Amino acid sequence: MSALGGAAGGAEGFSSPVGLIGGIILLILSFVLAFYFGAMATVWILLGVVIGGVLIGFGVHFVPVGGAPAAMGQAPGIATGVAMLAAGAGLAGLFGGAWAAELGLGLALAGGAIGGALMMAITCMMVNVIYVFGMGIPAASGKVAKDPITGDTFPEYKSQGSEGHGLPFISYVGGVIGGFFAGLGGSLIYLMLLDIYEQTLPDILGASAESIVPLAVSLAGIFAIGMFLVNAVLSAYNITGTIEGPHDPKFRRVPRAMIASAVASAVCGIIAIMIIFVGV
């Protein structure tokens, strides 16, 4: 995906208090519905889903994406779309988290997070391998003059006419952190939904707990992927295409993306939970 067109919005801050107030009302409504349908246990599940969504939105902002200019060595970052790169890392993490699901929540979450971080670590390292050994271009950021972590200076390492290239160390670390949170968030949503489906589906379908496991896994899996994509695309809209990593000024837009993710995840989560309680 390339960063096509210019941004119509993306200005800093909220457009009006309407957004914030409306979001809070929707959040409260979702939790009230959760309590109405299933009491406190369901509220905890929905809370887990909301936190998972917020973590995904948060993590997506760390991932360094340069879009189409990065593919020509004109801008730093990875030359893929924001939402789908984060989705790749998060889903690789979800794979690990789902595999460790029966070992307990903490272990499964850690597995998911490390899976996402590992995928981004390998991908970012190979990106730098290509830039350095295949294209002969050192890494340089276009947004800051000095790397906040290593202290490397960038202006003299930026080629003429470009906005920087490659993955400076801060962008690399940002990518790994982004993969960590994306994997963590996706796994959290999956595990919460898996928990509630495994508990309630046997009663609804009149079947044994072991036989409905494939159903619970698939339902939770497809919901998790759907919500992952919604959160990632919302964050991509917030970033308006490209971001260099946590040092980029655009990173300051994170708070409103986290609120948007919380609201979107609460609404989608309560519907995913209500599937058990409604029906003719």
Add this chain to the structure above:
Amino acid sequence: MEELMLGIGITAIAGALATVAGAAEDTESDIGSQGDPNSQVQLAPQMGYIHRIFNKAVSGEPPAYGLWCALGAGLAWALMAMQLNPILALILGSALAVFVQGVYCVTAYLGRTASLAKFEQPVYIDILKSVTTVTMAHAFIAIFTTVTMCHLMNTALGHPFPLPLLGLVWGIALGAAGSATGNPFYGKERQYQNYDFGAGTPISASGDIVRYAEAGDRSSLDNGWFTSKLGGPASGVCFGLIVFLELWRTVLFEEWGNGWGAIIAGVILVLIFTAIDRYIEVYARKTFGPYGAPEAVEEETSTEAST
């Protein structure tokens, strides 16, 4: 012990399949010119550079490969559910998925090029006839290896996700890894090989892609040869490492420390790769040197403050 041996063996073959998948995926996306570098192919006629490159605008690579692999996996699952031999099911499922991919490629090229009529970019039918089948062949390798790898994970390693869901997950991951690694190599080194090596392309050069080849007009087929020199194998190594290490650290270390062994192994691996990346970055700065003299940033700010 036997289970561990089987697990390690399956991990090894999954890693090998993933490496082939990554290499084939990047080669396919460069032959068809997909993803972010394709915006230059789209831009070139607008800047007055008519070309004969296959303008395959089928979204980016992660969602596209998510589709081909999920579809291949879904079809393979269906054929297996109809009691077909698993290997035959995997091959036929991948073949039908590749047919869908081929149609998408053709419609993408026609759509984008017909919409560029204002800039006088013609539709070259012989490009469709020559490049499409080559793209499909590479895609078949990528899809088949990925779906086979997913099948092994599901049946031999006991992952709870069903085959179509695994196909979706690893398809998107394959596209993300392959596109991240391979896109800059194709975009800068191939499309802009007439510009200086060792520097990024200046923004003023947008659209001025290479259109004439070693002999005659450049065809996208040549990109396959080019990609297989570095971009393809690098993407293969990237995706192969991702799959192999993800499986390896789980299969080998999960029994230690109540499962935390796998987590600690993962953290150590992330730290190792961070160290390697830092080494590469420092190596580049020292070996290549700066483009110009380091700017005296502090001196300037102090003179500004005093005036």
Add this chain to the structure above:
Amino acid sequence: MSVEITASEGGIPHNKLMISCLIVSIICLYLTYVNTYTTGAYLSFFGGLAAVSALVWGSDTIKHLCSYGLGTGVPSAGMMAFGSGVIAFLIATKFGVYAPIVAIIVAAVVGAILGFCANKITNMNIPVMEISLTELCIVGAVTMMGLVAMLCGSFDFTALVQGSATFFGLEFVDYGVSVIGACVLAAIFMLGGIALQHPFNACLGPNESQDRTLMLTAECGFLSMIPVAVISYVFIDFVSATLALIISVLGWLYTFVKYLELSKRDAYAWLDAKQIREVGGE
């Protein structure tokens, strides 16, 4: 320097297209419901036609949304549509015969809320964002419902989770061999997601024309029906699946040939093995 997204003006008005496609989809979905009264699932293919109709509507919506310049590419709109649509679709399946109506209502609500999040909270300030995301969510839900109905003959939750496997000639219930249990939804999810955003993404450019884009959408829809028809052999009887497969292939051939004709009409030149013309670049 980046590629501009331009969309054509004129053609069929968006609201007219939306209403007619929505009505066609609902009718087709209820035609598949007739399957519950027949012995075989002969009318399953109407589910696929419902999906095609919804996709045609959706690609016009994407055209309107993306011509405002989102900053991200077109594919993310398709992923958003299906990410939210699958949630609305799954809860609607629990409502038996009312499923299509419930899906549309729930999807409209979810889409409106997502549009609210995108416009008011992340401050995108795109005029058509809320209405477009509402429409896209409905399109996602209806497309998934249509393709799933084509797959297993019904859009009811119990039908989606029922599956059986044979073990040495004996049949027993195996939830893993159902549409949801084996997560064939994953394949349908991506099929719809790519089919929704591909037509506008592929026909992007100064000479984009609505009839060509919509013909490509119909072609993508029929193309998606072909693998769904192949997978449906697992869930419905042989005759119905073959009927669906034949209709899908014929529909695809017709729309593909038409699309080739329209591309030939719109292209600057239709050359075979000719060299590059220099138009005097910079």
